[in-house]
Amino acid sequence: MTPAPPAPPRPFVIGPYRFANNLVLAPMAGVSDRPYRALCRRFGAALAVSEMVSCDTSLRGSVKSVRRLDFAGEAGPVSVQILGTDPGAMAEAARVNLGHGAQIIDINMGCPARKVCRVAAGSALLRDELLVGRILSAVVQAAAPAPVTLKIRTGWSPGERNALAVARLARECGVSALAVHGRTRACNYATPAEHETLRNLRSQVDIVLIANGDIDSPQAARRVLDSTGCDAIMIGRAAQGRPWIFRDIAAYLATGAIPTEPPRDWIRDLLLEHLTGLYDFYGTWAGVRIARKHIAWYCRGLPGAAVFRDSVNRSDSTLDQRRKVMAFFNEHPEREDEAA
Structure with missing residues (x-):
């Protein structure tokens, strides 16, 4: 028997923006570029946050930064994540991104990457609540009237969880929404995400809350929403490939029915469309190389995927890459668990 759908969630609103649903694509460096954001928005992500943009002015003219500041034709509201440790530089980064078309500024205090934390950025900032407050105040003031959001982990380590203190700081500084990944920086991705922290924050801080971490299925999405009372959920790695x-989660939340897996030829055609978007956005040389990880994600679970990845990763032209993708999907139409 199909379970009855839950009561409709309260509206998901950030500043002046009211969203069609409460599903958010997480910012992922090297992944959530403009072509990928467009696909996720098309399939139901109400908000798609950009890859992080460093506030380091020496990088502002780099090819990578210029591409990340390109929002041409992107459906709004456009949310851009900025990264840094200096309040003044972060404020300037907010102004620059707004000038390029951003409508929401997101602050990264959750990235666990070693190269980011080594310079005291990302989740390393959680160890300095005084600096956190200075950055939040500076960015909120610089971005006004555009809303500012914040993404954090639950703390630096299991013994140094301070998400509640940071949430209170965010509220006091005028941050419009807070996304919490349910792991500490020390946990990286090695332990299951916990969402009890979100439930605690919900009862103590009046701020829009977004849950993130291990939400990898419609059932997990519903469980996290029901258990935490958060306003929205953020999907990251589970959306890769x-x-x-987002379409499946939205359908399940609305009806309680578990969506069926899409046909393999449909996935093939979507991947080919994604490849075209990457080639157009990055150019053929870079597009072919950036596409490799996406191809691997789309092919997960298909028989012969490991051998195929080794072959397609040697492709250095769009024609050869597309030809190999088409051949692989046509030759291996079933997933391993279905073929068994």
Whole structure:
């Protein structure tokens, strides 16, 4: 029997923006570029946050930064994540991004990457609540009237969880929404995400809350929403190679029915469309190389995927890459668990 759908969630609103649903694509460096954001938005992500943009002015003219500041034709509201440790530089980065078309500024205090934390950025900032407050105040003031959001982990380590203190700081500084990944920086991705922290924050801080971490299925999405009372959920790694997960989650939350997996030829055609978007955005040389990880994600679970990845990763032209993708999907139409 199909379970009854839950009561409709309260509206998901950030500043002046009211969203069609409460599903958010997480910012992912090297992944959530403009072509990928467009696909996820098409499949139901109400908000798609950009890759992080460093506030380091020496990088502002780099090819990578210029591409990340390119929002041409992107459906709004456009949310851009900025990264840094200096309040003044972060404020200037907010102004620059708004000048390029951003409508929401997101602050990264959650990235666990070693190269980011080594310079005291990302989740390393959680160890200095005084600096956190200075950065939040500076960015909120610089961005006004555009809303500012914040993404954090639950703390630096299991013994130094301070998400509640940071949430209170965010509220006091005028941050419009807070996304919490349910792990500490020390946990990286090695332990299951916990969302009890979100439930605690919900009862103590009046701020829009977004849950993130291990939300990898419609059932997990519903469980996290029901258990935490948060306003929205943020999907990251689970959407890699599967941008239609937003459609599946939205359908399940609305009806309680578990969506069926899409046909393999449909996935093939979507991947080919994604490849075209990457080639157009990055150019053929870079597009072919950036596409390799996306191809691997789309092909997860298909028999012969390991051998195929080794072959397609040697492709250095769009024609050869597309030809190999088409051949692989046509030769291996079933997943391993279905073929068994």
